[in-house]
Amino acid sequence: xxxxxxxxxxxxxxxxHVLDVAEEMAxxxxxxxxxxxxxxxxTVVNLFFEDSTRTRISFEAAAKRLSADxxxxxxxxxxxxxxESLKDTxxxxxxxxxxxxxxxxQASGAPQVLATSGWIDAAxxxxxxxxxxxxxxxxLDAFTLRRRLHGADSRGRDLDGVTVLIVGDxxxxxxxxxxxWLLSLLGARVxxxxxxxxxxHGAHGWPCEIRHDLDEALAEFRPDAVMMxxxxxERMRDAYFPSxxxxxxxxxxxxARLSALGSASIVMHPGxxxxxxxxxxxxxxxxxxxxxxxxxxxxxxxxxxxxxxxSGERAAGGAGERAQGEKEAER
Amino acid sequence: MSRxxxxxxxxxxxxxxxxxxxxVLGIPTRGAVLGARVADAIxxxxxEAAGLAAGTLDVTMYRDDLRRQPTRTPAVTRxxxxxxxGKTVVLVDDVLYSGRTVRAALDALADHGRPAVVRLAVLVDxxxxxxxxxxxxxGKNMPSSREERINVRxxxxxxxxxxxxxx
Numbered sequence: 443x444x445x446x447x448x449x450x451x452x453x454x455x456x457x458x459h460v461l462d463v464a465e466e467m468a469x470x471x472x473x474x475x476x477x478x479x480x481x482x483x484x485t486v487v488n489l490f491f492e493d494s495t496r497t498r499i500s501f502e503a504a505a506k507r508l509s510a511d512x513x514x515x516x517x518x519x520x521x522x523x524x525x526e527s528l529k530d531t532x533x534x535x536x537x538x539x540x541x542x543x544x545x546x547x548q549a550s551g552a553p554q555v556l557a558t559s560g561w562i563d564a565a566x567x568x569x570x571x572x573x574x575x576x577x578x579x580x581x582l583d584a585f586t587l588r589r590r591l592h593g594a595d596s597r598g599r600d601l602d603g604v605t606v607l608i609v610g611d612x613x614x615x616x617x618x619x620x621x622x623w624l625l626s627l628l629g630a631r632v633x634x635x636x637x638x639x640x641x642x643h644g645a646h647g648w649p650c651e652i653r654h655d656l657d658e659a660l661a662e663f664r665p666d667a668v669m670m671x672x673x674x675x676e677r678m679r680d681a682y683f684p685s686x687x688x689x690x691x692x693x694x695x696x697x698a699r700l701s702a703l704g705s706a707s708i709v710m711h712p713g714x715x716x717x718x719x720x721x722x723x724x725x726x727x728x729x730x731x732x733x734x735x736x737x738x739x740x741x742x743x744x745x746x747x748x749x750x751x752x753s754g755e756r757a758a759g760g761a762g763e764r765a766q767g768e769k770e771a772e773r
Numbered sequence: 774m775s776r777x778x779x780x781x782x783x784x785x786x787x788x789x790x791x792x793x794x795x796x797v798l799g800i801p802t803r804g805a806v807l808g809a810r811v812a813d814a815i816x817x818x819x820x821e822a823a824g825l826a827a828g829t830l831d832v833t834m835y836r837d838d839l840r841r842q843p844t845r846t847p848a849v850t851r852x853x854x855x856x857x858x859g860k861t862v863v864l865v866d867d868v869l870y871s872g873r874t875v876r877a878a879l880d881a882l883a884d885h886g887r888p889a890v891v892r893l894a895v896l897v898d899x900x901x902x903x904x905x906x907x908x909x910x911x912g913k914n915m916p917s918s919r920e921e922r923i924n925v926r927x928x929x930x931x932x933x934x935x936x937x938x939x940x
Contacts (some may be wrong), residue, residue: 459846462846463846463847466831466847466848466849466850467847469849469850470834470850473884473885474884474885474886475883475884475885477884478834478835478884479834479835479880480834480835480839508834749834749844749847750844753839753840753844753845754839754840754842754843754844754845
């Protein structure tokens with residue numbers, strides 16, 4: 443892997459490999475000393491053009507646990523926008539010597555531009571771009587799901603035979619898109635549940651089923667996991683549903699639906715949660731809820747991705763011959 | 774190979790005056806298999822140590838050559854239940870060459886605890902050390918040329934036990 447821009451287009455063995463490496467990273471986080479020397483001397487820049495709590499902190503923690511130097515750049519309030527100024531910012535980071543750039547941007551495709559423009563040599567990690575993708579979120583969701591289902595036996599496995607309901611604001615959700623591609627790649631059956639106004643136009647060509655009634659979908663599919671999405675009020679310029687109360691009643695995960703779900707199924711939410719809107723407090727704090735597990739697993743998954751992108755021979759010159767001998771010998 | 778490993782097991786017991794506080798850690802991939810066999814052999818020789826389980830210690834994240842090679846996949850690390858604090862840890866690997874794997878293993882070990890003593894057991898010592906490291910228990914010394922490759926094969930992974938020299 444050179445960059446991580448999307449989960450669409452990942453190969454199955456690639457995806458499983460990231461999850462397996464994340465398992466090893468998770469193990470290291472149980473030790474007394476949680477810091478690994480692996481990325482000593484590497485610089486990771488967090489470039490955030492959009493607000494974030496857990497993703498930014500999670501990437502920062504992941505990079506620091508691997509001993510990389512972390513620079514966090516928050517563009518909030520500055521006049522930075524697409525095009526020329528993204529280029530200038532990128533070239534500044536290049537001059538500083540960034541080895542990886544973690545970028546969150548309100549414009550779909552900004553990380554792609556950064557990765558393919560030739561402005562920089564650094565690895566680019568998409569931490570959420572517009573309504574396009576948020577690949578590390580999908581990886582950590584898949585990781586959480588796999589761990590809950592297979593426990594210590596998770597390594598090497600995919601999600602074959604697993605049914606996941608993704609419920610809510612699909613239209614504005616990059617998390618839903620990344621999850622859709624990744625989960626279906628891993629063999630899971632994905633069902634999108636939302637009011638018709640919150641299903642994107644192209645969704646009928648996606649590898650998933652679409653339902654508009656949550657109660658019926660719960661009864662029909664008996665899902666292993668329900669992923670509740672945040673209603674993204676900040677991206678909504680039209681009325682997509684009559685009122686919040688009506689949305690909560692029709693598509694919110696309340697206590698009745700939680701008990702209809704059964705105790706073996708899990709409740710996921712990428713955060714931040716609108717308690718009382720898409721998810722009730724009872725559901726969010728129930729034993730089935732993996733909300734905090736998802737956050738903890740996020741660090742392991744991001745460690746895995748940073749490790750896979752930043753170790754290995756990137757523009758390695760000269761040392762190749764010797765390294766070959768060493769590798770053979772050490773094995 | 775099994776004779777060499779049994780001899781190593783005897784030597785470990787002798788130098789440790791028994792199996793007290795003994796922890797065997799194999800370095801993946803082949804070293805982990807050999808570690809398990811050495812622990813088995815120790816258990817057979819000394820009834821006190823019956824059931825002695827070998828752990829594994831992955832050193833991938835501690836290597837000094839990560840940026841010079843294709844990305845390596847980290848392997849599983851399994852520490853024994855009682856941990857390693859104050860114990861006698863015997864690291865087991867298949868081939869000792871530059872010594873860099875062992876250096877990485879010592880760093881990794883320090884993040885898991887503070888053993889009283891650390892020893893090194895290897896099936897093959899082929900020379901050409903680049904660091905001041907030596908093995909305490911050696912199955913076989915095999916002087917080699919840098920151009921040669923020495924591959925240890927074990928039944929659990931490769932289907933057969935063998936040490937192969939390729940030039």
